[in-house]
Amino acid sequence: DTAVSQTPKYLVTQMGNDKSIKCEQNLGHDTMYWYKQDSKKFLKIMFSYNNKELIINETVPNRFSPKSPDKAHLNLHINSLELGDSAVYFCASSHRLQGEQETQYFGPGTRLLVL
Amino acid sequence: GNSVTQMEGPVTLSEEAFLTINCTYTATGYPSLFWYVQYPGEGLQLLLKATKADDKGSNKGFEATYRKETTSFHLEKGSVQVSDSAVYFCALYLSNFGNEKLTFGTGTRLTIIP
Numbered sequence A: 001d002t003a004v005s006q007t008p009k010y011l012v013t014q015m016g017n018d019k020s021i022k023c024e025q026n027l028g029h030d031t032m033y034w035y036k037q038d039s040k041k042f043l044k045i046m047f048s049y050n051n052k053e054l055i056i057n058e059t060v061p062n063r064f065s066p067k068s069p070d071k072a073h074l075n076l077h078i079n080s081l082e083l084g085d086s087a088v089y090f091c092a093s094s095h096r097l098q099g100e101q102e103t104q105y106f107g108p109g110t111r112l113l114v115l
Numbered sequence B: 001g002n003s004v005t006q007m008e009g010p011v012t013l014s015e016e017a018f019l020t021i022n023c024t025y026t027a028t029g030y031p032s033l034f035w036y037v038q039y040p041g042e043g044l045q046l047l048l049k050a051t052k053a054d055d056k057g058s059n060k061g062f063e064a065t066y067r068k069e070t071t072s073f074h075l076e077k078g079s080v081q082v083s084d085s086a087v088y089f090c091a092l093y094l095s096n097f098g099n100e101k102l103t104f105g106t107g108t109r110l111t112i113i114p
Helices: none
Strands: A004-007 A010-013 A019-025 A031-037 A043-050 A053-057 A064-070 A073-078 A087-094 A110-114 B003-006 B011-014 B019-021 B023-026 B032-038 B044-050 B056-059 B062-065 B075-077 B086-094 B101-104 B108-113
Touching: A004 A087, A010 A019, A019 A031, A019 A087, A019 A110, A031 A073, A043 A064, A043 A073, A043 B101, A073 A087, B003 B086, B003 B101, B011 B019, B019 B108, B023 B032, B023 B086, B032 B062, B044 B062
Parallel strands: A010 A110, B011 B108
Antiparallel strands: A004 A019, A019 A073, A031 A043, A031 A087, A043 A053, A064 A073, A087 A110, B003 B023, B019 B075, B032 B044, B032 B086, B044 B056, B056 B062, B062 B075, B086 B101, B086 B108
16 A cells, blocks of 8 residues: 555646646645655755644745645645746655654655646 | 755765765754655655664664764665665754754765676
8 A cells, every 4th residue: 555645646748737736645644745856856845734734835936836635635736837847746744743753754756847 | 044965976886885975964953863765766765763862773774873963964884785776865854833844955866886
């Protein structure tokens, strides 16, 4: 059973389109994240949600809108795609305990290419 | 702010060589430290972690010791294999008024040749 899954695995689209990436975790975790990995492998957090509430929102363009329908899902919708959005997007999840740092489990990534 | 600095890659070694990948950090507080590994075409996997000073994390022959005095968490392996070829990320985790997040280094690509 896949712990953190993402769909689609690959996404090729034209500039200006709107697209969504879905993420699901079956680990019973209460916190989920989106990361962006650029072509140089640099990995940076975009958002995190705890129990469907947004807790981290880094300086990401408002064309990116995360949505968490329940604790097991965190989807990422991107409006008006730009060339610079081309990257690998990773979803992750963890169990957040106050005062205890927890390990994050990553999905396999979604490779987005904007033409 | 918090940051992680890793040695620049790529690193190429022969099979059975000794590996060291340097990692130092800057943090306001007492972070937990991690090494993640990313195999080609896959997501990140936790390799090892240490949550306090002098802790040693170990897994699959890899080791790293949390050195508070030098703010370092260097990754070592005594004898690397071709299957260790991957990108390695050092990361720190710090809870700051409920704003917990992982901060990653830039990654070090490791290639092992037979």
